Amino acid sequence: MTISEPIKITKTNLSKRDSVDFDNIPLGRVFTDHMFICDFNNGQWNNPRVEPLGMIPTHPAAMALHYGQAIFEGMKATTDKDGTPLLFRPAKNAQRLNFSAQRMGMPEFPEDLFVEGLKELVKIESHWIPKKDGSALYLRPFMYADEPFIGMRAATSFKFIIIASPAGPFFSKRIRLYAEKKYIRAAEGGTGEAKAAGNYAAAIRPTEIAKAKGYDQVLWLDAHEHKYIQEVGTMNIFFKIDGKFVTPKRDGAILDGVTRDSVITLLKHMNYSVEERPVTLSEIRNASQDGTLEEAFGTGTAVGIAYIQEIGTSEETIHVSDESPVGLEINNRLNAIKSGKSEDHFNWMLKVE
Numbered sequence: 131m132t133i134s135e136p137i138k139i140t141k142t143n144l145s146k147r148d149s150v151d152f153d154n155i156p157l158g159r160v161f162t163d164h165m166f167i168c169d170f171n172n173g174q175w176n177n178p179r180v181e182p183l184g185m186i187p188t189h190p191a192a193m194a195l196h197y198g199q200a201i202f203e204g205m206k207a208t209t210d211k212d213g214t215p216l217l218f219r220p221a222k223n224a225q226r227l228n229f230s231a232q233r234m235g236m237p238e239f240p241e242d243l244f245v246e247g248l249k250e251l252v253k254i255e256s257h258w259i260p261k262k263d264g265s266a267l268y269l270r271p272f273m274y275a276d277e278p279f280i281g282m283r284a285a286t287s288f289k290f291i292i293i294a295s296p297a298g299p300f301f302s303k304r305i306r307l308y309a310e311k312k313y314i315r316a317a318e319g320g321t322g323e324a325k326a327a328g329n330y331a332a333a334i335r336p337t338e339i340a341k342a343k344g345y346d347q348v349l350w351l352d353a354h355e356h357k358y359i360q361e362v363g364t365m366n367i368f369f370k371i372d373g374k375f376v377t378p379k380r381d382g383a384i385l386d387g388v389t390r391d392s393v394i395t396l397l398k399h400m401n402y403s404v405e406e407r408p409v410t411l412s413e414i415r416n417a418s419q420d421g422t423l424e425e426a427f428g429t430g431t432a433v434g435i436a437y438i439q440e441i442g443t444s445e446e447t448i449h450v451s452d453e454s455p456v457g458l459e460i461n462n463r464l465n466a467i468k469s470g471k472s473e474d475h476f477n478w479m480l481k482v483e
């Protein structure tokens with residue numbers, strides 16, 4: 131689906147930018163001055179626009195509020211050494227949004243307009259991109275059903291919106307994971323491979339339980355046997371065992387992470403073998419016990435690489451590793467590409483000029 135209308139731009143003359151302390155940005159609480167919006171009704175997307183960020187009037191019967199037809203994306207804008215804004219693989223997020231839309235019975239959003247909307251917003255908000263190493267402007271594209279209707283069917287009107295929030299540098303401490311054997315995040319045939327809002331709602335309570343036990347994140351296991359590792363909190367997961375990397379295979383229940391795909395490419399470029407296959411918790415326990423488990427890390431847009439220290443269950447603690455040299459190297463390489471400091475061999479960066 132394409133859209134021929136140009137993006138209409140209305141700028142605010144009241145920027146909040148100068149009231150923000152860029153040395154101390156509270157995560158996820160500060161939003162830039164504008165947002166991108168597009169409406170879907172009568173079977174098509176129309177009226178793409180950038181306008182001052184503000185409240186969106188919502189009917190109390192809006193279907194997203196009742197039936198959860200809501201999906202989102204997460205990505206970051208950075209700047210190169212000349213201050214030109216850069217987007218990391220935006221087409222991958224556009225494609226994933228449409229995969230989620232299909233699964234959730236929502237209309238696809240034109241991929242070229244997704245990228246154009248991001249570019250227009252980032253261009254207008256470029257002074258909001260934090261300059262410190264490791265910081266970025268977090269971008270949150272999302273789509274939800276805004277049709278007022280009580281009844282179970284796909285909605286006929288939707289909104290697609292992009293908002294932006296500056297995020298300071300993220301210093302990854304080593305994390306401890308709780309392998310959850312009672313609750314699950316997703317099952318094959320469910321919505322786990324879609325970035326559907328409801329997946330995150332279902333994860334909130336188990337995450338609170340893991341945190342109350344002193345862990346940082348939930349290690350999600352498969353729905354049938356609680357035996358296979360799926361992912362970590364809002365990250366995909368990699369293990370290095372006896373010199374080789376292994377990551378859970380996409381089975382329809384895990385998210386197809388943009389960072390996961392990029393890390394696989396970088397590891398292969400560094401001549402590591404990377405297997406995408408089922409990984410059981412007992413394989414990781416055995417590797418820890420026989421000394422072949424060398425490192426493990428989570429991968430995701432928000433954090434980059436999160437180094438894993440240990441995995442606990444209700445019965446045992448599996449020590450992973452105290453250092454992650456390859457994870458660190460991958461994190462440095464990714465950051466260097468995202469800040470334009472190293473060659474973009476894989477053609478991942480899109481300049482916003």
Ligand SMILES: Cc1ncc(COP(=O)(O)O)c(C=O)c1O
Nearest residue numbers: 364365366385387388389430431
């Ligand atoms: C459940 C889940 N898994 C994995 C990821 C990592 O995906 P990406 O690398 O695209 O951020 C995310 C974050 O979006 C997530 O929410």
